[in-house]
Amino acid sequence: TPQSLGVDRGAGKMARSPQGSALVYGRLAHRLLEQLPLIALAQRQEYAEKIAGQYNDLPESRKNDLIQKVLALIESPKFGPLFKRDALIEVPINGQLNGIGIAGQIDRLYVDETRIILADFKTGQPVGDCVPQNYLLQIALYDGLLQEIYPKRNIECWLIWVDTLSHEVIEAKARDKALAKFFAQAALD
Numbered sequence: 001t002p003q004s005l006g007v008d009r010g011a012g013k014m015a016r017s018p019q020g021s022a023l024v025y026g027r028l029a030h031r032l033l034e035q036l037p038l039i040a041l042a043q044r045q046e047y048a049e050k051i052a053g054q055y056n057d058l059p060e061s062r063k064n065d066l067i068q069k070v071l072a073l074i075e076s077p078k079f080g081p082l083f084k085r086d087a088l089i090e091v092p093i094n095g096q097l098n099g100i101g102i103a104g105q106i107d108r109l110y111v112d113e114t115r116i117i118l119a120d121f122k123t124g125q126p127v128g129d130c131v132p133q134n135y136l137l138q139i140a141l142y143d144g145l146l147q148e149i150y151p152k153r154n155i156e157c158w159l160i161w162v163d164t165l166s167h168e169v170i171e172a173k174a175r176d177k178a179l180a181k182f183f184a185q186a187a188l189d
Contacts, residue, residue: 021057022123024055024057024058025062028051028055028058029066029070032051033073033108033162034089035047035051036070037074037083037087037089044074048070049067073162073165081110081112082117089107089108090105090107091108093142094145095145097144097183098186100183102145104141106120107119107121114153115153115154116154116156117155117157117158118139118142118143118155119157119160120160122135122159122160122162123162123163125163131159131168131170133178137178137179137182139170140157140170140174140175140178140179140182143172156169
């Protein structure tokens with residue numbers, strides 16, 4: 001699966017504390033991003049606090065900070081299409097590219113008549129201007145599968161950083177290059 005393609009040690013800076021881990025923090029972030037857009041705006045804060053209350057491994061201050069970041073992300077106009085009622089959540093995807101079986105799960109997928117937005121959420125912070133290779137490959141593989149399903153649609157690929165409320169657009173050229181490198185390596189193995 002694209003998520004298990006190796007660990008990129010520079011993938012993000014996440015403060016680790018005895019009270020909580022980056023893994024638990026990431027799970028909470030994804031759960032909030034999955035469920036909160038479906039809740040009425042006036043009730044999101046309360047619902048988010050109930051969800052966060054189930055994560056005893058994180059200090060309250062980190063949970064509260066994360067809730068505010070996720071709420072801001074969901075309500076940001078620049079990410080609007082991803083949180084519409086008709087956007088797809090946690091979309092399983094599988095297929096073959098160049099004879100290699102690929103299976104994964106897309107965090108958010110927005111599909112309309114002319115375009116597709118594939119979004120993957122990451123906690124932590126981007127490191128410099130370089131997208132970590134495992135993240136780039138993950139998005140490139142998903143994009144490759146989506147191109148087979150929607151050959152005539154423009155596919156935008158976004159890597160969204162929850163902690164900074166920012167995103168990076170992964171251009172088609174970078175995605176193609178990542179796939180070419182992956183298939184070249186697979187041919188050698």
